[in-house]
Amino acid sequence: MRYGIFTGGGDVPGLNSTIKAAVYRATDEGHEVIGLRRGWAGLLHLNPADPRTREQLVTPLSRANTRTIDRSGGTFLHTSRTNPGRVSRKGLPDFLRDSYTEPGPDDLFDCTPHVLKVIEHLGLDGLIAIGGDDTLSYAVRLHREGVPIVCVPKTMDNDVHGTDYCIGFSTAVTRSVEFIHSLRTAAGSHERIAVIELFGRYSGETSLISAYLAGVDRAVISEVDFDVDRLVDFLVKDRKSNPSAYAIVTISEGAKPIGGQMHLSGEADAFGHKKLGGVGLYLSGEIEKRSGVSTLYQQVAYLMRSGEPDALDRMVATTYGYLATDLLLKRQSGRMVALRDGKYTTISANVIAEGRKRVDVDELYDIENYRPKVAHLLGKPMFLY
Secondary structure (H helix, E strand, C coil): CEEEEEECCCCCCCHHHHHHHHHHHHHHCCCEEEEECCCHHHHHHCCCCCHHHHHHHEEEECHHHHCCHHHCCCCCCCCCCCCCCCECCCCCCHHHCCCCCCCCHHHCECCHHHHHHHHHHCCCCEEEEEECHHHHHHHHHHHHCCCCEEEEEECCCCCCCCCCCCECHHHHHHHHHHHHHHHHHHHHHHCCEEEEEECCCCCCHHHHHHHHHHCCCEEECCCCCECHHHHHHHHHHHHHHCCCCCEEEEEECCCCECCCCCCEECCCCCCCCCEECCHHHHHHHHHHHHHCCCEEEEECHHHHHCCCCCHHHHHHHHHHHHHHHHHHHCCCCCEEEEEECCEEEEEEHHHHHHCCCCCCHHHHEECCCCEECCCCCCCCCCCCC
């Protein structure tokens, strides 16, 4: 059998561990694995009539060339935010322009027929798709088209529906806590209020858990719109009560003030998302304007997902790689590997599209005071999902 594997969407630490585990498991059973470079873009831009594109976008994988890839972060196969089902005119490969002339809704082209043709051309008997809900939503589309495919959830936001844990989350929290503690010295030295903006479009779990572990004064999450006046008042009082005369608030990039909007910029990507970022800067400005207290604004941003994975992400990523390959070997496609209640399992990939995974605000967040709140610890999973 010949299997393909790829990574899509934002990179996170642990992706290479999944790739390596999948390659080892498949080749041990005598099967072939090829890496598809640049996520879904690799299948979109591969031209069966041009061997050069295959050389550029397809990489045979073996024990030899994956032996050391798990020692670094990022993805060995590279990645992209591409959705072959929603391709803009300027995103169409040149060789497809004569074939795709009539766009669908929103002036976008559905290039799925081409992707299916490429999968057949490559002789793939199955695919392992590693990505977040956007990447995996198209994997579900291909499953419905008859492609044997298995999904592996990754995103540092930890928001793929159907699993308690996604590759990259633990390292993102670890990095965030480290930088929060490091920034205490600057905030304290200058007696400022530090506003630390963390990734998290619709889920505020990274802000919440990082704040919980780092012991910050306040945490703003994507799920709860914040009252600027009340938040500023809290932070001024927090600073005043601190012997070192500083305060810290974490804020999710997707958070917004009551009556306001997300801070978005640029053109929407293939999944309809514009670039997020800047709500922390907005909050910093409001703090200074309303209180006169100087602030320290820091976007942790890509540092959250840079470098090597921590031990937990290595463990989960490696195990997901083995589990995903086992599913293909057993000819069980249309599944996603997952963690539920602390145990590894597999679920129907269709679950991905059934909802959005969000913070359990009632159990984990103090809405009135903008703080983590653990109402009940007994029976909660390790990361308090």
